[in-house]
Amino acid sequence: MANKAGHRRFGSIRKLPSGRFQIRYPAPDGKLRSGETTYERERDAERALSLLEAKMVTGDWTDPQRSKVKLGDYAAKWISERTELRPRTVEIYSGLLRRHVAPYFGNVALGKINTEMVREWRATLASNGVGATEIAKAYRFLRAVLMTATDDQLIPRNPCRIRGAGEEKSEERPVLTVAQVFQLADLMPVRLRALILLATFASLRWGEVAALRRMDLDLNAGTVSVRQQHVELDTGELLVGPPKSRAGLRTVAIPEAIIPALRQHLDQFTESEPTALVFTGANGGILRRSNFRRAVKWSETTRKLGVPGLHFHDLRHTGNTIAASAGASLRDLMARMGHDSVRAAMIYQHRTAEADHQIADVMNGQDRTGPTDRGEWSLNKIDCVR
Incomplete structure (x- = not known):
């Protein structure tokens, strides 16, 4: 059958020696492509051309050859091409891909993944005992990868369309009272007592407090400056870099x-050079999280405190809660926490109050001796309710 391109607005149809019909059409990238299949009847081929033309007009056309790329290969390439990612983030994404995504979707073509498969995948992870938080992280990773595939026109739309699947519903973490913070500090080896107090009342992350140097503490002004953080990879490699975000560079x-307690610590345990680490291991080396937990017998100590399962990060959570209860405004709380988005700060904010030094002044006036008759910890002007 003769090519009918002269009579057709879009594409062409030709009859093959087998008697079936094949379509050819110009793709958005300017290349002439043949249809993925052939048709028994010419009108079926015409219908296929019309459908392809409509998809190109609406922007829904995808390259059928490129959509055959396996998810595992595409996701690995997706990670490697994001040069702005921090090493720890690369490690997290690679772990999610290896543990949760690749075993199910690794050999599946991008164009074959649909919402039903994604829903089944999440159910499989849950039945295998994967926690809800980990499933949410894996889902968000997969959704981000497939969103890029959508933008690259490899697939017509992102199949990760399950409402609420990427939301984390973390369990409520414990908040220590001020008295408990000092009690925990007193249970530490002497050289690590000040670390507990500073991490809590300055709302510092582990990596931030571990990276502090003598010059970062201005005890006359009553401030600590966060300039860098330590990041420990699963391989054991320790990296020194800037805080998690631009807002992480802060003075608290x-x-x-x-x-x-901080003056005593600097006198006894910190070298005199301005660049000397404030907190070190027993032999003067860099303090690692794993070594810290062993040195202080963290699990045993927190059970003795009456808060089994306490995480070190809960100290920051406690500090944020105290600051919010002291009346921090949203902006002040964000600055203290080192966040550049309001979402995390709003978790802690209860009412608008004064600036950062005033927060510290209120925290300073809290009663360390024990609960009041109402079961609360007293402040000078307000109450910090547990």
Whole structure:
């Protein structure tokens, strides 16, 4: 059958020696492509051309050859091409791909993944005992990868369309009272007592407090400056870099009540050079999280405190809660926490209040001796309810 391109607005149809019909059409990239299949009847071929033309007009056309790329290969390439990602983030994404995504979707073509498969995958992870938080992280990773595949016109739309699947519903973490913070600090080896107090009342992450140097503490002004953080990879490699975000570079006011402990620590355990690490291991080396937990017998100590399962990060959570209860405004709380988005700060904010040094002053006035008759911890002007 003769080519009818002269009479057709879009594409062409030809009859093959087998008697079936094949379509050819110009793709958006300018290349002339043949249809993925042949048709028994010419009108079926015409219908296929019309459908392809409509998809190109609406922007829904995808390259059928490129959509055959396996998800595992595409996701690995997706990670490697994001040069702006921090090493720890690359490690997290690679772990999610290896543990949860690749075993199910690794050999599946991008164009074959649909919402039903994604829903089944999530159910499979849950039945295998994977926690809800981990499933949410894996889902968000897969959704991000497939969103890029959509933007690259490899697939017509992202199949990760399950409402709420990427939301984390973390369990409520414990918040220590001020008295418990000092009690925990007193249970530490002497050289690590000040670390507990500073991490809590300055709302510092582990990597931030471990990276502090003598020059970062200005005890006359009552401040600590966060300039860098330590990041420990699963391989054991320790990286030194800037905080998690631009807002992470910050100076935080600390309550006067812990300054004597900090002065004593600097005198006894910190070298005199401005660049000397404030907190070190027993032999003067860099303090690692794993070594810290062993040195202080963390699990045993937190059970003795009456808060089994306490994480070190819960100290930051406690500090944020105290600051919010002291009346921090949203902006002040974000600055203290080192966040550049309001979402995390709003978790802690209860009411608008004064600036950062005033937060520290209120924290300084809290009663360390025990609960009031109402079962709360007293402040000078307000109550910090547990």
